Amino acid sequence: MIELFSPAKIEQMRPAGRFVAEVLTALREAADVGVNLLELDALAERMIAERGATSCYVDYHPSFGAMPFGKVLCTSVNDAVLHGLPFDYRLRDGDLLSVDFACSVDGWVADSATSLVVGSADPADLALIRTTEEALEAGIAAAVVGNRLGDISAAIGDVARAAGLGVNLQFGGHGVGRTMHGDPHVANDGRPGRGLPLKPGLVIAIEPWFMHTTDEIYTDPDGWTLRSKDGSRGAHSEHTIAITEDGPLVLTARS
Template sequence: MVTYRSPREWERMRDAGRVVARILRDVSKAAEAGVPLRELDAVAARVLREERATSPFLHYKPSWAPYPYPANICVSINEVVVHGIPDGRVLREGDLVTVDCGARLNGYCGDAAVSFMVGTGDEAGVRLVETTRVALERAIDRAVPGNRLGDVSAAVEETARNAGYGIADGSGGHGIGTEMHEDPPVPNTGRRGRGMRLREGLTIAIEPLVTESGRDATVTLDDGWSVATRDGSRAAHFEHSIVITGDGPVVLTAP
């Protein structure tokens, strides 16, 4: 069931979104060569404590998962597209890193992700990251009353495909509100003019997951959570939680 929320609820989601934005900022600053991934999770945990918020990721167990998720954030490196577990592995110069995080505060959720290179990064990696960021921006721009959900999805797909990239199989965003994952699903592939009509008060998370090789196939790794490109190519992932208003989309997880 799709829920439409009031301006008062938007503000409560914005409060949670500010926590998410702070986590992404602080974790990105800490992500240097030689830093263990679990240290990035510790940074997120500290922010959550200070903000008196909780992580909707920690102990989350969807039906397909072999065990509850063991961390506050997801940290995915290079060929890992999403759901990477921050463990004892150490960041290296030139790694492509995605940090995906959420926060629950006063009964409402925020969810966002960002990709970046450790250090300077190579030209191809920087281009992949920038294209994925632009795909998110273009999708958000189409999230206006009267448009269709397919307009949002098509913005992601067109941006990625036109740059020669792939879209991770089955990937996409979701509704968000009092739960991290709500209706409607927001696919990363679609056709303009198709799907449900967008209305004021709809709160969704849009999240392009783009593969460098142009192939879409993915595989779940042995940890049961991490999803990687089947061919080992790199992937990038950006996400924001937004609300559709009569004045256009408002990003709830902006800094």
């Protein structure tokens, strides 16, 4: 079911968005060569506890997951492109790390993701990250009253194609509110002028993710981590936004 939220309820969502942004900022600052993925997960867990928030991931067990997720972050490194289950791994020079984080504050959920390179960066990896960011910006710009859901998807796909990248449609954005994943699904490619009319009060996560040389993925033996089929690296950017009469409101904007 697609739910539209009043301006008052969207205001109530702001603290969750700010907190998710604060956690991702702290994780970006902490991520460095030699830092263990489990240390990053522990940092986020401490911040959740201090804030009195609730993780959306620990007990999360959708049909595509082999078991409850059990951690508070998704940490996807190099050819791991989505849903990376944190494990005992120390980041190495040049690793491309994507971090996805969602939690509930006072009953409202926010969801966001960011990608970075630790240590010495390959320019191609930085370009891939920037493409996901540009696609996210384009998707947000299209999230205005009077447009349709397909306009958001088409804007994302246009950026990917301009960069020579393929688009995987198995996973994309989604509705956000009291739960992490709701309707509608927000594909990372589509046809403009098609799909759900965008109305004030719709709250969605928009999340472009691309890989260097493929659009195909497979599931790691851990039962969660999704990897590129050809071993190429991936990047992921995401914000939770609200569609308002005054334009898109980015609830998870980082300072």
